[in-house]
Amino acid sequence: MADVLEERAGVPVLVCDPAGPPVATTEQALDLIGGAAWGGAQVVALPAERLDPSFFALGTRFAGDVMQKFVNYRLRLVVVGDISAHLAASGALRALVAESNRHEHIWFVPDLAALDARLAA
Template identity: 40%
Template structure:
């Protein structure tokens, strides 16, 4: 796992990437939140490729449960990826609504993710 540190508006943001899936379950999300928080970060950016494909199947409720953990622990999250490949209207609506808020954002690039974190 690689972590790149970004500082925006006195907030420490961890850009996390790996060659493997980092979040396959709620427990994985909790472990990652704890790890990143322990290292002094206020927010996290992860890549779509590091989330299990099940995350993007809203029917199984994994995304909702994982994102609830980020909310509960007040760890902002941005997910960077190519989301247009998903044909799910409910997923596209979910992404649209998430991007209206500040807690969870979906972005097409690291620059967009950092811009969202700056708000």
């Protein structure tokens, strides 16, 4: 399956293929942003497994750089999938996820059903 633009709860969402190319650099994140914006998406649902492990190691600053790019381009980023192992290893990441999920720009959800519920609320 390729990345697909879908309407979910009335919102255009680019649902990214779990087997798609990894996002390991800010340039790859910008490529994803460009494709999503060009297609008319307001939200990018990115499987957690496509993110380089450095995204979850906050000391690398990669997560902050990627999240800031999405905010700058006014696209919402939703990381979809089980990140419990990363959360167990980092209190700072747990805090980031909790704070992000309180706002509208960056969300971490376990699956697309949870995304749909958040979008519908």
